[in-house]
Amino acid sequence: MKITNIYFKILLFISILTFFLSLKFMIKDLTIFIEYEFLILNSSSMVMIILLDWMSFLFMSFVLFISSMVIYYSEEYMHGDMYLNRFILLVVMFVLSMMLLIISPNLISILLGWDGLGLVSYCLVIYYQNVKSFNAGMLTALSNRIGDVAILMAIAWMLNFGSWNYIYYLDLMKNDFIMQFIGYLVVLAAMTKSAQIPFSSWLPAAMAAPTPVSSLVHSSTLVTAGVYLLIRFNFALSDYLMYLLLFIASLTMFMSGLVANFEYDLKKIIALSTLSQLGLMMSILALGDYKLAFFHLLTHALFKALLFMCAGNIIHNMGNCQDIRFMGSLMKMMPLTCAFFNICNFSLCGLPFLSGFYSKDLIVEFMSMNYLNIFIYIIFYISIGLTVSYSFRLSYYSLVGNFNFLSLNNVSESGFIMLKGMSGLIFFVVFSGSMLGWMMFFEPIFICLPLLMKMMTLIVIILGMCLGYELSKFKLNYNLKSLKFLILSSFLAMMWNMPIISTLGINFYPLFLGKIYTKIFDQGWLEYYGGKNLKILTNYSSFIQIFSLNHLKIYFMLMILWVVFLVLNMF
Structure with missing residues (x-):
């Protein structure tokens, strides 16, 4: 059985279930808080809280229904894609992040769903990898x-x-x-x-x-x-x-x-x-x-x-x-x-x-x-x-x-x-x-x-x-x-x-300043006079090499100069 069909059926079933639950909660005017205490540190307790009311159930049912149809539709639209399973799993992660956001009355768990949406949406937007x-x-x-x-x-x-x-x-x-x-x-x-x-x-x-x-x-x-x-x-x-x-x-x-x-x-x-x-x-x-x-x-x-x-x-x-x-x-x-x-x-x-x-x-x-x-x-x-x-x-x-x-x-x-x-x-x-x-x-x-x-x-x-x-x-x-x-x-x-x-209006100048910064600080004078300008050092070394290759000639030349210097001092 294909992964698309499995997720389609699961999401559709949960969607129908949550829709009827939302009707029940709406008619009876119910709100349920589910608290799960997962850590007690000294006197501080960390509690994961879930809010279930008609609004969260109704929105969940709509999100799940639409996503089930989209996953079913993707089977043919993305046909021939080598990584179809990865794509479907990304979509399911996207939906789960939304579910977490919907049922959270707590800012921490909202941030988890909120950031989950942001992260997975980035992965999905760059799915076709080009510039x-x-x-x-x-x-x-x-x-x-x-x-x-x-x-x-x-x-x-x-x-x-x-x-x-x-x-x-x-x-x-x-x-x-x-x-x-x-x-x-x-x-x-x-x-x-x-x-x-x-x-x-x-x-x-x-x-x-x-x-x-x-x-x-x-x-x-x-x-x-x-x-x-x-x-x-x-x-x-x-x-x-x-x-x-x-x-x-x-x-x-x-x-x-x-x-x-x-x-x-x-x-x-x-x-x-x-x-x-x-x-x-x-x-x-x-x-x-x-x-x-x-x-x-x-x-x-x-x-x-x-x-x-x-x-x-x-x-x-x-x-x-x-x-x-x-x-x-x-x-x-x-x-x-x-x-x-x-x-x-x-x-x-x-x-x-x-x-x-x-x-x-x-x-x-x-x-x-x-x-x-x-x-x-x-x-x-x-x-x-x-x-x-x-x-x-x-x-x-x-x-x-x-x-x-x-x-x-x-x-x-x-x-x-x-x-x-x-x-x-x-x-x-x-x-x-x-x-x-x-x-x-x-x-x-x-x-x-x-x-x-x-x-x-x-x-x-x-x-x-x-x-x-x-x-x-x-x-x-x-x-x-x-x-x-x-x-x-x-x-x-x-x-x-x-x-x-x-885009350009905001990031051009920071990038330009960053370029100057890397030139002056990051790749500073040592890099500039070393790795970047090795030609200066090679010129010096080639000049010194003349001395090392012609040491006998230079020795005799210095001897002649010394003799000339002695003769001049005598007069």
């Missing part, structure tokens, strides 16, 4: 290290309360300075993991990983760890911190939506859509409703995982070509994949009555009810419009437009294992929104808005579709006007120059 992958892996690992350091600092400050189990102190110590400081550190950690501005550049770079990994990372594991941590910590966040988070998250949402409209890499467009949705989750969390953020986290996980799987199938059949300009008319050759792809795109846009609609519409209406300021109101709706715009542009380029690939091609829907893995998710992409809505919110949510504000989402969706259609038809005529547009689009496609700032 681009190594650079992307390094950028991912180092960006996430900032968050790890913030968690380590939070652990040190948490000692002031006498325990690392933050769950006991969140509400009680909310107004304490130390707790507020810990809140700032946790928000910084969550921002690095969830790639909020200014740490956004690693998320599209992490696309160097194999597509099944991208599917897992962008739906329910690595990037959602930050949002999940903030959902747990939401009681301890002060008002000022929430305003700051809201501003950064809404800006991230706007930036990623704008950038995705100028991108041509299929996987990067979907990665930027993840960034946009993360901004949406963070911003609604900052507005004060953590349950809605969790609701959108779960619905988003399903359609984003399937979206990446469809993209993987398309890339697989297109001979590893990721440029959407080479695609087109795939509807004829890959009907089922394109149907799944379209459904996921509609769900992402928030089209009524798919899963994304239930969470997204609720979030926007909740935001409309709590009037904060006009900036937040406008940026929310613009971001939704941009989401529809890049989704429609992507669909137009890849599914409807002209087929621009090689004449000799083998584009077909022959991968049945991949299709089975994708089919396991499609039912939930359509129905999970309403299911989760009925499960999580016992009382019906009543939202009363004027007709125009109620219809605003639909209006913005239609406007976004028109913009996406215009952008997909747009062709450059080379004149001064188009040159300006070219400069603007390259600036936007480079994510407001963020990758340059976070």
